[in-house]
Amino acid sequence: MTISYKNQFARKGTWSAIGFTILLSACGGSDNNSTPEPVTPTPPAPVTYTYEVSVTNLTNAQPLSPVAVILHNEGALFELGASATVALENLAESGDNSEVLAQDMVLAGASGSGVIMPGMSDTVSVSLIDTKPMMLSTATMLVNTNDAFSGINAMSLENMAVGESISLRTSSYDSGTEKNSETMATIPGPAAGGEGFNVERDDVDFISMHSGVVSNDDGLMQSVLTQAHRFDNPTLAISVTRVE
Amino acid sequence: MKFIKTASAIALALSSSALMAQELEIKFTNLTQGIYYTPILMSAHDDSMSLFSSGTAATPELQMMAEGGNISGLVTLLEGVNANNAANPAEGLLAPGESTTAMLSTDEGNGYLSVVTMLLPTNDGFAGVSGWKIPTEAGTYTFNVNAYDAGTEANNEVINGAGAPGALGIPVAPGMDAGTGGTGVTTEESNKTVHIHRGSLGDDDLTAGKSDLDNTVHRWLNPVARVTVTVK
Structure with missing residues (x-):
């Protein structure tokens, strides 16, 4: 961490x-x-502002890449309908959260301890000293997909008191940076072991809600995925608690 | 007891949005990756009007909108109850990832917002909200919207230009990314009331198969749209 x-x-x-x-x-x-x-x-x-973010994987067979949690006062992780940043593209295609954590707007950032398997949770703690952060964002990749991710985008922390907690369920987004071919060569998760990040953008190049995976069982012959990898919204249960 | 009830009813009525004229800015965002929206209808109306209700059969006017994107019937219906309408703010189709914004001045008594639009390419899929109570307090309010099936046409997923009520088929795939030669997914619509759309099936054969839709492009998961209402 x-x-x-x-x-x-x-x-x-x-x-x-x-x-x-x-x-x-x-x-x-x-x-x-x-x-x-x-x-x-x-x-x-010095005043320390600490937030604990607990993420539970609600899917059947989509492991989640290590969660990125960031505190920021401006900007957003993404904008629906707009192009993904390269940092987010990296996370959404390969599960690598390092560029998201290193973005200029990040006041403090933390990574989850590892992959979150279906049904499992991880809790990440992030702190900032002397400056009350205005917003929190978090993201993780559904690794048995081409470029699906889920998380929270620029949630306001303004009115959050110590001890207060917010629970929410999040949907999955498509970063729009890689076509959802579902082939063995292009999905990095354990279902395929294929390529992660690729600089080429061969899809619509804007962020939308994810339409789910089709899978071989449901009629996409080239898909390496099975019925087990299908998912529906919501995909994550997240609780954010201000602990100090 | 009766007096108390009446008194609280009056208090409720006074605090209700129904008594105020309001200035609204309404933004509608297409959250899908591959679905287009037909001309959008936004309307502020009174509580006597309901554009649709899950578990209830669609009106002929809703059917016109859901099967062919034609909002004229609903507009007439709403004008009959002195609703305030913003019809077709995007001036045509709203592409995937795009947004459109309309200003709406509401008259006294029109305290409920409805928004409807057809999903293309589908047989009778539409997105919307029916009778959302407009808050009285100034501020920005955001909610997500799901896709419904009007229950008026079988989801055969065959693109043949059919958009008139009762004509089986999908009018068009505006992204020009669909196939041809589909034999038809089904001829049945078992739930003939408005219900949450089960999604399109599609297939991976653009010249044959059951469906003309592409299963990697024309599927979706809810929510499919976002409405942001700013009460001035």
Whole structure:
């Protein structure tokens, strides 16, 4: 689990400036024994905002790639009807969440501990110091697909108090960056072991709701998938809790 | 007891949206990857009107819309009850991934919003919401919409230009991505009331098979559309 604290440095700048002034006056004081020791004011304790995100896989046979959870004040993970970012394309085609976590808008990000098998859950904790985050986004790939993902896009955290929790069920989206051929060569999950990310965009190139997998059993002869890999919405149960 | 009931009924009526004229901005987004929407009808009307109801047979006007994308019957029906309509805001088809926005000024008493549009290519699939109570408080309200089957035509999935009520077949696949030569998926429609659409079957043979639809392009899962209403 990686946690980064990009935004704290901006605020820290102010605090170290205050610290520097105090240090100077303390030095001045030590030169002259007749002046009483100055009282060093304690800087306010840093405030930590921590959110726990629990993700449960509701599908029958779609393992989920390690979940990416990000806190941000602007932007969004994606926009329906618009092109996917390359970062999201990576996650949706290969399950690799590293680029999503490294996006400029990310104030703090965390990855799940591993693949979430059907029926299983993972809880990811993400923290930010001194800045209250405005939004939370999370994404994971349904790995026995070409480019399906599910998650939360820019959920507002503004009115969330400590101890409060929000539970929701999410649908699956199609990143629109890879045609849903369902062939062995193009699906990276255990059902196929094929290619993950490919820079080529041979599909509609906009994000939509996913139409589900067809599977070989349901009439797509080239499909490596079976009836077991079909899914319906919702695909994830997510609960977000502000723990501090 | 009777007095108390009447009093609370009056209180409810006073707080109800039905008594206010409102300014609405309504955005409709196509959430699918391969389905087009026929001209969309958005309407604010009173509680005497219901465009559709699950488990109830479609009206002939709804059937016209669901089988051929023709909203004129519903518009006439709604004008008869002094509804406020935004008819065809996208000025034609709404392609996959696209959105359209309409402004709607509602008259006093028209406190319910309905939105309907046909899914192409389907036999009688439509998306919509019927009688959503418009909030009185200013703000932005978003909800997702499911696909329904009007229950008026068998889902044979054969594209033959048939869009008139009662004529079996799909009018057109606007994406020009469907096949031909389908023998027909079914000739039966067992549930003749409005119900949640079971989705299209499609097949992977564009020149034969049962269906003219492509099973990798013309299927969908709910929700199929998103409505965002801004109450000014």
